[in-house]
Amino acid sequence: MNMNKILSSLVASTVLIALSACSSGAKLEKKCTTTNWESEGYSDGVKGESSKHILKTQKTCAKEGYKVSVVEYKEGWLKGIEKYCSAQNGYELGLKADKKPKVSNCPVELRSNFDANYARAEKYLQTKEKIDNKEQEITKLKDSVAKLEQEKTKLIDQQSKIEASAEKVSSKSVRYDIK
Secondary structure, three states, X not given: OHHHHHHHHHHHXXXXXXXXXXXXXXXXXXXXXXXXXXHHHHHHHHOOOOOOHHHHHHHHHHHOOOOOOXXXXXXXXXXXXXXXXXXXXXXXXXXXXXXXXXHHHOOHHHHHHHHHXXXXXXXXXXXXXXXXXXXXXXXXXXXXXXXXXXXXXXXXXXXXXXXXXXXXXXXHHHHHHHO
């Protein structure tokens, strides 16, 4: 009876593995045959991915007998990487404090504007942080001044009460002296 359970488990596992292989094979076929390679290239480029990103997919598809249009991929990638490596995107990534921009994937002619604007955004953030810190210091100082003003008002009130009390004592002593 134990042998039957083992055999049943073995058969079930084999069926699951076979179904899984068919499913992943179908997914690969779909990827290799229906992908718009220009869109895929654009998508990778606009994220700053290397154009070599396609090589793994190309190799996998080729093993199964499918062809990937590297030319279409590269056309899309060039459009996408141009957008990623733009001066505007360099500034935006700098504002996000993205410490790992993929500038090494940028064509040389786009790098300098990207880098310059990335650095400009970093400088802006540093300056903004200094200003924010100074504003916090000013707020703390204003709070301290307000507390000192309250303390001063209390002390002036106490002084007035003491002076009034002293005046009363002084006027009572004078009355007693006169009698």
